[in-house]
Amino acid sequence: MAISKYGPYGHPNGKIGKLVHYMLNGQPVTRLVGRRTKSSPAQLVNCQSMAVTMRFLNHQSVLRFINSGFELEARGTVKNQHNLATSYNKKFALKGEYPNLRMDYSKVLLSKGELSAPKDTKLIKTETGLELSWNPEMPDSWHHGDDIAMVLVYFPGTQEGISFLNASKRETGKHSIPLTGEFKDDPIEVYMCFKSADGKEISDSVYFGNLNGEADTPEEQRQKRKYVELKARFDQVSVAYWQNIEHNGGVVVETKAFRNLQTEYLALKAKLDNLPGKPS
Template identity: 55%
Template sequence: MALSPYGPHGPLIGKVGNLVSYILNGQAVTRTIGHKRTRHSKDQLANYQSMAVTMRLLKNMTTFINSSFEIEARGTVKNQHNLATSYNKKQALQGEYPNISVDYSKVVLSYGDLEIAQNLKMVKTDTGLQISWDTQDGLAHDMVMILVHHPVDGQSRNYINACRRDAGSHFIPFVEEEKLHEQMEVYICFKSADGKRISNSVYLGNLNGAQETEEEKQEKRKYDALKARFEQVSANYLWMQQLDRGLHTSTKAFRTLEKEYEVLKNRLDRLPGKPI
């Protein structure tokens, strides 16, 4: 049932048939409620995985992107998370389904026209990260924003007010020594003191190389186990096709084997964890 709290000529709020209406950021929105499909095309599955990978990337970056995309979101019906999702789903993914992953060098955490500092550098020390840049007199009061992302556990360190641009450097201490040796992807951007302008985000680089997450390890174990079973079934399937000049292909045993072969082949094509 839908309600009409804004009068007979205003927008409806609620459900009518397969339509649902609501207010989003001050704008009336109506959309259809689709039926859940049991089978999906490869393109649909690729889109679902792309969205899942993007959402997993941004999950613990909320504090940062709420500040970095706040300027761009002003006066629109989009929020900061919408913008971050759109940019990174389009620009920061690599590979094909079912092995879509993040290209960390292309991650977008801010977008604007404020000048980026020159000579950006990052050095890992025994106790943390030292990040430095050239200072500029006219932009001295800009705030520096830094994000350190740990892909292994998906956590992020958000420094939305790390220091002023004229500081020329910022040190990030690491209390947990093991974190200093994990894979890190580091980003920086600059925001004007009045909060009206922001720079594009800059990828400072990777530290400690690429490391597998626990989820990726599990996916590979599942893929290897399924591949081993498929190879066994495939060998039996091909052998029975050749046996007695193909007479066995009409038996129930062969039809059962053929069905398992097709199911395993389809699952193997769609299961993540395949070596790249």
């Protein structure tokens, strides 16, 4: 049932037959009701692309950053900050092949604007955390030393993050971020942009770099867990298998119990030889 607040000729809100009517950012929208069908290879790729992008962008710290980073870009359009960030990063910041698509963190964009972005950037891990530095010089008279640095530190392995929307001024040329021991050795991805003190300008975000290597994707983590579980079972069966042979003086005694044990041993060995997730 749909409700027509503005009379029979106004835009309804709800479902009528196979159509759904609703408002999106002040715009009346009508679409067909979705229907479940078998997904094509292209649809599977698209679904995972969206899932990987959403897993990153929907983290609270990333949302805070893009809500400020794409605010000016979204003004005057029917799109919001999240729409714009999703559209760009889903198209340009993914890598790999299905079903192992992952974020290409070096190509992620978290803010967009005309303000001069950080230059000559450097990222260093210290005993207490992170040290970010950049060239504090102004490229021209329109950009000032009181521009505000916005920083995002993201930990893809645990999908945690910290955002600093008022970190330092451009003129300081550096910013320190303390980190506890549990995070210092995890994979780390760092981003920064500048926003003018009056909030009327913002720069494109800049990728400061990665520390501690690349994190595994959820699929890779699943494969490693599966390998560990299978390897543990193989080790148990392997001990029983060779103990049985040794107990009989190295001679294979073709009993039903031994044949079952041998079948499982050989099947597990073949799986381990071809299973992804094996330690490198």
